[in-house]
Amino acid sequence: MRIWSIILAAGRGERMGGPKALxxxxxxxxxxxxxxxxxxxxxxxxxxxxxxxxxxxxxEAGLPADVRVVTNARYGEGMLTSIRAGLDAAEAAGADAVLxxxxxxxxxxxxxxxxxxxxxxxxxxxxxxxxxxRRGHPGAFARAAWPALRSAPAxxxxxxxxxxxxxxxxxxxxxxxxxxxxxxxxxxxxxxKP
Numbered sequence: 001m002r003i004w005s006i007i008l009a010a011g012r013g014e015r016m017g018g019p020k021a022l023x024x025x026x027x028x029x030x031x032x033x034x035x036x037x038x039x040x041x042x043x044x045x046x047x048x049x050x051x052x053x054x055x056x057x058x059x060e061a062g063l064p065a066d067v068r069v070v071t072n073a074r075y076g077e078g079m080l081t082s083i084r085a086g087l088d089a090a091e092a093a094g095a096d097a098v099l100x101x102x103x104x105x106x107x108x109x110x111x112x113x114x115x116x117x118x119x120x121x122x123x124x125x126x127x128x129x130x131x132x133x134r135r136g137h138p139g140a141f142a143r144a145a146w147p148a149l150r151s152a153p154a155x156x157x158x159x160x161x162x163x164x165x166x167x168x169x170x171x172x173x174x175x176x177x178x179x180x181x182x183x184x185x186x187x188x189x190x191x192x193k194p
Contacts, residue, residue: 003042004095022056039067046064047086049072100158102181120142125142125145130174
């Protein structure tokens with residue numbers, strides 16, 4: 001199975017005062033960290049979907065050379081447009097499944113990614129990690145789910161697929177990092193104390 005990781009990094013980061021992709025965790029940008037964590041041996045390629053300040057983000061993120069950068073000119077219309085841009089790249093390259101991961105969740109554990117990938121390899125159409133009874137990231141979507149993902153309502157995005165097709169969803173164990181999102185400066189300070 002050819003699995004691609006798609007990192008959603010196109011947003012403005014308004015509450016953070018700039019692109020969250022360029023925030024730093026452990027000496028590397030959120031985007032570079034996510035790219036490293038989402039590229040285990042079982043994942044063939046990583047795509048970073050950028051939008052707001054796309055050139056700056058691609059230039060300053062310190063991405064590994066093998067990460068493909070896709071620019072989403074429609075990022076202002078919501079995250080679903082970035083999902084579609086990533087799916088377009090994965091589909092054109094013949095991928096069978098994708099991991100979708102927002103860049104503002106840089107603490108996902110390698111074991112969580114491994115559990116999600118194992119569920120895909122075991123035949124799951126959709127695999128989602130959970131921690132503390134709540135869904136987290138990355139979410140995995142086999143090719144059979146892509147039409148539903150592409151046609152999801154913009155305001156619901158990928159959640160619509162989980163809600164409308166519960167029979168597809170396999171829940172796997174995730175670590176606390178799958179739920180640790182950075183949306184505000186307070187989140188950043190709490191998770192990355194100097």
